[in-house]
Amino acid sequence: MIELSDVRKVFPARRTAGEVVALDGVSLSVARGEFAGVVGPSGSGKSTLARLVNLLERPTSGTVTVDGRVLTDLDAAGVREARRSIGMIFQHFNLLDSRTAAGNVEHPLELAGVGRTERRRRVADLLDLVGLADRHASRPAQLSGGQKQRVAIARALAARPSVLLCDEATSALDPASTTGVLELLRQVRAELGLTVLLITHEMSVVRAVCDSAVLMSEGRVVDGGPLAEVLARPDSALAAQLVPAPAGSGVGGDLVLVTVTDATPHGAVLQTLTAELGLSVEVVGGSVETVAGRRFGRLLLRVEGDDGRLDPALARLRAGGALVERAAAGDPRPQSDADDTPRPDREPDVQRLADAPDVQR
């Protein structure tokens, strides 16, 4: 379980006088075993939030609680001890080039003083878990990006953590490797009962693996919740990013936006507009995705022949649970800027590696 309560983080500005408010009163709760995403534009505070969860940064104010322990109340020794239950993986893997895959996974066990026989046994189990038993002797330079991230996951799990933080863990990977790493994360979450907090700018990643997500903007959480709930809210900014509404620009006539979920199939809407009211309906845009294992989509309809019956019909459909609204000609909602936007490459997380949590015997 991860709980942030009214967390604020202020940094001195890097180049100018003054300060940067990286997090501005963030509260967040992730249940044990949940797979939670944190999304938002560059600079919105996502990485700072992740670094606060294992206290690589201390908040300026507010509390951080992990597995019932209030980390912000602990002294340095207490934080070191608590960090053992928090694993972390990074965009650039942070593997030691001079060591083999097995050597990288073994490293934190050595630092923790785990005996040689036990270390070897655990390393073999971990490399087996991530599907790299046959590459134990390979160095990072001999591995693909996806394989390197698998080694990093094995290393993060060496401590038997209860929480795994993933900071843009698939951002440097090609689509096939991304899929493989996400499948592995889901698998280890299920097998080990981990709580996972995943920082990403890729909405496809959230759609594929997350149970819940929060949207950050300028250091604040501006939207969020379980994905099924978020997606059922037609005015949700996060839902609009997860499954963007089709653009209605250049399309004349009356436009109706239908949000499709497993619980609110669109068939009744089409049936009412066409068969019941005798209106002419054309689908002019839309997409249906699988999000958190459920069907979710948006359809943009052009309706012709309205003589005052459309609005009452939409009101009736809404009363019956359908998610329908009139859409303006022009883009009815902000489009997602997340998926296809190249992300500026990060500096390697050298500081983070130096701070990487050690592990339990």
Ligand SMILES: Nc1ncnc2c1ncn2[C@@H]1O[C@H](COP(=O)(O)OP(=O)(O)OP(=O)(O)O)[C@@H](O)[C@H]1O
């Ligand atoms: N150590 C620091 N010193 C000064 N400012 C910082 C520091 N770390 C982060 N910031 C600032 O805090 C704000 C939030 O940064 P953060 O890296 O958390 O955002 P982000 O959403 O993760 O962005 P990105 O997706 O680009 O990594 C930014 O304005 C950033 O410049």
